[in-house]
Amino acid sequence: MRDNPEASKNDGSTDAQRPPAIAVSGLSKKVADASGELTILQDIDFTVQPAETLALVGASGSGKSTLLGLLAGLDTPSSGKVVLDGTDIFALDEDGRAAFRKAKLGFVFQSFQLLAHLNALENVMLPLELRGDDAAREKAAEMLGRVGLSSRLKHYPKYLSGGEQQRVALARAFVTEPPLLFADEPTGSLDAATGESIIQLMFELNRERGSTLVLVTHDPAMAARCGRTLTIAAGRLAV
Ligand SMILES: Nc1ncnc2c1ncn2[C@@H]1O[C@H](COP(=O)(O)OP(=O)(O)O)[C@@H](O)[C@H]1O
Numbered sequence: 001m002r003d004n005p006e007a008s009k010n011d012g013s014t015d016a017q018r019p020p021a022i023a024v025s026g027l028s029k030k031v032a033d034a035s036g037e038l039t040i041l042q043d044i045d046f047t048v049q050p051a052e053t054l055a056l057v058g059a060s061g062s063g064k065s066t067l068l069g070l071l072a073g074l075d076t077p078s079s080g081k082v083v084l085d086g087t088d089i090f091a092l093d094e095d096g097r098a099a100f101r102k103a104k105l106g107f108v109f110q111s112f113q114l115l116a117h118l119n120a121l122e123n124v125m126l127p128l129e130l131r132g133d134d135a136a137r138e139k140a141a142e143m144l145g146r147v148g149l150s151s152r153l154k155h156y157p158k159y160l161s162g163g164e165q166q167r168v169a170l171a172r173a174f175v176t177e178p179p180l181l182f183a184d185e186p187t188g189s190l191d192a193a194t195g196e197s198i199i200q201l202m203f204e205l206n207r208e209r210g211s212t213l214v215l216v217t218h219d220p221a222m223a224a225r226c227g228r229t230l231t232i233a234a235g236r237l238a239v
């Protein structure tokens with residue numbers, strides 16, 4: 001990532017004077033529903049510095065997944081801004097946001113979102129191939145080894161358990177060593193020992209690469225390991 005000239009050219013920043021990794025201001029999300037309008041998120045403001053680790057916690061239905069999707073530009077807000085590493089992502093068009101994500105972001109979905117017609121290895125190779133990485137196969141195989149799936153490389157998602165699919169999704173998000181890593185309940189389907197090794201992998205990436213981590217979690221132990229915790233209650237940040 002650091003040696004990708006396109007990535008550093010796009011924001012013009014240097015490590016010495018980096019903007020915040022994430023700056024969220026006045027972020028709201030409303031959707032139409034049967035009774036009119038449903039407010040999912042309201043007036044969210046916060047900033048995350050490069051290499052920070054942030055836990056997002058809150059009751060089920062409080063808006064955590066919606067917020068994480070907005071942070072990644074996977075969904076559009078009703079109002080407000082998300083600035084990632086100096087780039088106002090909603091000032092970009094959809095293609096611009098996709099290019100930004102490809103260069104800088106790893107995302108682990110709560111529902112894994114593996115491609116059904118690709119095997120585990122191919123799923124993890126995909127983000128590398130999209131960047132034209134000649135060593136995609138070797139890097140993907142190595143990352144699948146690190147999540148304990150060396151013996152499942154050729155398995156298609158439907159032949160993997162929930163926990164195994166989650167580990168493939170994590171490997172896919174990690175393999176490009178993105179400066180921004182967002183994960184929605186990344187250990188939700190894992191047993192305690194596997195969950196612990198995944199947590200270690202995420203924090204290693206944070207330490208070794210300076211990746212900024214935002215983790216949605218129900219797990220107090222994982223939240224406790226993050227530098228900071230934000231709590232969402234009914235679509236607002238609790239203070
Ligand atoms: N596209 C949508 N249309 C209508 N309601 C939605 C939509 N997306 C999310 N919601 C609702 O918004 C609330 C927050 O959802 P979500 O962000 O998934 O919560 P969490 O991840 O904290 O459990 C929930 O009540 C959910 O049903």
Ligand SMILES: [Mg+2]
Binds near residue numbers: 065184
């Ligand atoms: Mg959720």
